[in-house]
Amino acid sequence: EWEVRPGGMLVQRRDGRGDVEIITVRVATGHSWHEVSIGATCTFGELKVAVSMVTGLEPREQRLLFRGKEREDSDHLHMVGVRDKDKVLLLEDPALKDIKLRSALAGQAVQSPYRTFIEV
Template identity: 65%
Template sequence: MIKLRSKRFCRGNSKLGSGAGNGVKGQEKGEIKWELRPGGMLVQKRESAESVGEGMITVRVSIVSKWHEISIESTSTFGELKMILSLVTGLEPREQRLLFKGKEREDSEYLHMVGVRDKDKVLLLEDPAIKEMKLHALATPCRTISV
């Protein structure tokens, strides 16, 4: 959290305000709390209890025709989500591809930094290369070589 002091840019009376309240409701002595958004934009911090990047969220993960609801810290990474999903699905984390908003996400990316919020949907796909290797290994019988 970044704290900055606000500066008054206009003098005394403004045409839009009544002049009686000289400040925004809920702010004390001109102090404003700021936050840095994922895109790099500095904005005034919201005063809600459900702040972005804080607490537990529930992520709905779609696997072909199945849904799983996973509760996870919003500050977790996609790699940590993959580890939890490996317990539920049986797919190892390296076999998983997670897509959010149409993009495949890297293991090191944080959920809150890419905009994952409570009840958002994430698509889980099995890595096609590993799936093909598994199928190829099952189709090819083991051969023993005698020396």
Template identity: 60%
Template sequence: MINFRSNRFSRSFSKLAHGGKAPPPKKDSRSISDIKWELRPGGMLVQKRDADQHAADGLITIRVSALSHWHDISIQSTSTFGELKMVLSLVTSLEPGEQRLLFRGKERDDEEHLHMVGVREKDKVLLLQDPAIKEKKLLAMAAPCPTITV
């Protein structure tokens, strides 16, 4: 035998546990005057995050995958994708203009901030070489070198 119970027409267990009354309000140790605020790069005023949610210095570790290999990069969560490209240029042989960074299936601009698009601790970013620059390099290597006769 199967019994179905609808929450719509029955009392909730929390009301029954407190004698038909609403449960007592939870005590919050912070008052409204204790809340700290921060201004995001987009101009939005938000409640400042707790230190236990993020590292004290604001660093996050991102795994950057470049098809055949990957790099774990520690960077500020408020950095831009352009700054991430600069760090990656030190690790890889690609200049920032030759790199394309994809996060959640979309190519990201250099001015976009990591935390504004949702990059968090241990997220993966895909690094690709710009195909136009890759083609130019191949054409430059295939072109014959001019010889100097004396």
């Protein structure tokens, strides 16, 4: 039997069950590692969702690099060569990190420890 892969490639089906192969991707955040199990035919966008459950970092705040290149959310893991136990580097989007830092600093400025009371 033949099947069409998400990238449009026509390939011979491996077995009649059509099971999805589950792989474990090692995600490096610079100072720590996380192992995420996901379907081999999933996209990097779906991987970001799985990573967000482990790291707490929202998918839109993430940049995922594989083999030195940032991957698009629509790229399929198996199409770019991600296999079981491969490493993916997770970086926080610097633009969003800067926005979060500015809003945190603005919040601290509003919550000054000194209060002014005016009596009328």
